Amino acid sequence: MYTGKQRAPSGTDRSEKRFNTILAGSGLLIVLLLLAIFATLLLTALPAVKEFGVFFFTGREWDATTETFGALPFLAGTLLTSFLALVISIPFSIAISIFLGEYFKAGAVSTFLRSAVEVLAGIPSVIYGLWGLFFLMPAVRFLEVKLGVAPHGVGILTSSLILAIMIIPFSASIGREVITLVPGDLKEAAYSLGATRFEVIGNIVIPYARSGIIAGILLALGRAIGETMAVTMLIGNSNFLPTSIFSPANTMASIIANEFAEATGVTAASLIYVALVLFLVTMVVNIIGTYVIQKISVEASREVS
């Protein structure tokens, strides 16, 4: 590659140097941005970290007037909504992955479904929340009346349903990609032994693509954990530990959305502490998910060549 070392310095070489500095500088800026985000969160959360330590996440009480802050209700809210959303979404996202990656790889049906899933991914979170308020909430309330529990309408179940709809496109598109990476000769070998398509999918495709599908689900989990607006609108904003999947609650993201604008002092620091944990958890989930997928595509390209 041309480096400019061989020639005496000239105007061109200086521009050259400046250009390279700008490129590397912009790259470095991204790294610094991330470090600055982490440092800012850590420093501003410090008062709360010092005061509550790790017991922050076992405390059940969140009360700004007495300045006791325990984030267990929100931790529980986030975990419950995210996992429930995952469980609801998995059959659908895997069905879409198999449909697009195995049954209909090309053609009008495939294009239609794929575009529709893309549109689903592109709808803003606040609109999911709005729709949830006017469609899901009455539906859940109807269900609650039938079951004889307190008919809030809003709560963990409603939020999980909307989250499930929102994360389907993510795990589905990753699932489709890893399923199309399954080597054709493996599948052909199974077909030549007389296997049906169902048996090929069950015995070859899914086991081969398993780690990729799980990584996709992991990335969807990361999104569900951090999702704010739709959940904030549908979870019912209650700071008590949820007792059932119908009870109103708050997630880590929604408590920040609801309270940060008016918070000062220790309250603000506690909310930033929540944000810090949210940041770290989604970071770990995303790094693991992305590396698993990268490893799979590298292995697949090695097998082809």
Next chain:
Amino acid sequence: MTGGHVGRRLAKDAIFKGVVCLFAFLSLLPLFLILYYITMKGISVINWDFLFSLPRPIGEAGGGVVNAIVGTLMLIVLSSVISVPCGIAAGIYLSENKAGKLSNTIRLSVIVLQGTPSIVIGIIAYLWIVAPLRTFSALSGGVALSIMMLPVIIKTTEETLKLIPYHLKEASLALGVPYYRTILKVILPSGISGILTGILLSVARITGETAPLLFTAFGNQFMNVNIFKPIDSLPYRIFYYAMSPYPEWHSFAWGASFILVVLTLALNLIARGISVKWKIQF
């Protein structure tokens, strides 16, 4: 006996295919319901008054969301101005330095930034800009949104430039064109459609973001074009109207949603159109 066995296997195969198709299309049901609701409830609200007048207090009929539309457009411009140059430069760096410690660190940072919850980025913009300036501002909203745009722009720029064949660069260098001019005049123009697609997709991503604006751009029921003052935006207005107890405002929320969805879908369509029409071909 064998026939029965094969028949069972074939039946299982058919049932499985049916179940897969059923679940795949069932997951589209919410999409159609959402689009149906937005069109049915949104379109009836939209008229000239809604598009070109300011919100009125509850009780007064009429009013519109012109300040939110202007605010959203301003936020898009602001965040693009901040993120596009830096994002493209970082993308070029990554495509030119495929291996290396800095490149890998940057890639890792991009992954982490992309996954960072939008509400956390909102807090960051609050701490960096709103707190020192002591006022909510369009600028802080723009900064928050630009942090969300960066990873998308960097990734698409890198992916696009990677596809440009090496001999194009070699040809330019062989003619004695300096390296930086080769990048600016040969490599970048050949990849411009991909980069443009990335920018549009990132804009589509941030147009509907509400969480980072809650404590940055904040919202404003009056028209404002000063970037150091709070500014309204379509997603914030939808949130504000949706959470209000008034049915009239609820229908306004649907109207604003219709505009927002049309806007984001149009951006997505244009982005896809660009990438199909001016595909890099060598």
